[in-house]
Amino acid sequence: MSRITSCELMEWQAARRTFTLLDVRREGARAADAAAIPDARWFDPESVFTWKDSVPRDRPVVLYCAHGHEISQGIAATLEAMGLDARYLIDGFSGWRDAGRPIQRL
Template identity: 40%
Template sequence: MPTAISPRELAEAIQGPVPTQIVDVRRKTAFDAGAQMITGASWRNPDDTDSWIAELDSSRLVIVYCVHGHQVSQDCAARLEDEGIRAAYLTGGIEQWAAGNHPTIGKP
């Protein structure tokens, strides 16, 4: 089971001295339906992990999130860990993040 990180912990990590990689792994339909994403995140298709995993900086922690913080983000975090990348998933996903009034941006 991959590591979980709470919205509060992610907010603290974003403010910390070591840059955190944040990856939005909502399925394309969920991503397209949403108006916001976490500030500093980039979207990657969770069904195509093998094509983008090499783009990650394996020396830095990667936080992945989906809508609710369940299967999609947990599976992606586990896949990254299988490749030797330190990864965690955001509990509650973007919904809990936004409900806590943490910073989001409009999608590009």
Template identity: 40%
Template sequence: MRAGAWVDSPPEASAQAPPFVSYAEGTMPRSITPSNVAQMLDTAAIVDVRKEQARLKSGRTIPGALRLLPQDAGTRWREFEGQTVVLFCVHGHEVSQTACALFEEKGVDAHYLAGGFEAWQAAGLPTDTLGKDP
């Protein structure tokens, strides 16, 4: 089966189906572990792409993380040209992988945080209160 293909039915078949991401043949977004990201806090752009409701509910983020609304990833990727970027959402699934695929398609060195912010917290890695200056 080709990467990015629907397994059961196209998105039109279900109002709750996740958005379809068309990956280039044989490619998928690249994941990176929380422990590896922790070593990159000073060298990579860490980008919080969680949906606003989930972000506000947690009240926390990764230290120094930049904010990017998920729906803006396709238009704001140029801000990250020439940088290594790690994008994260709550669980490391559709939101961060979609943003990562969009960034990679434009030539940005992008990765998504495996397991998302939940995995970051479960690993006992540092967090900041939302609104704290980096």
């Protein structure tokens, strides 16, 4: 399964690379943080089988959850099995925030 570091994601953003960024944190974790990575779309991880077919297939997709473990890795594996170029963000949103990367308030 593919993964991406926060440094690589910053490089993709700076280069204006075309990709889809999905926030798949549980609703409670997202609300507690009250912030997100800029330009991310939130999808409820509990409803992945409802929204999975709406993810664009013509570009890479980067997923992040709170810590980069089960949720984002599991959904990335599901999307990868569907033929998408899916990656999860190592260390998730907490690693992104702790590294001082840009965030936007919700």
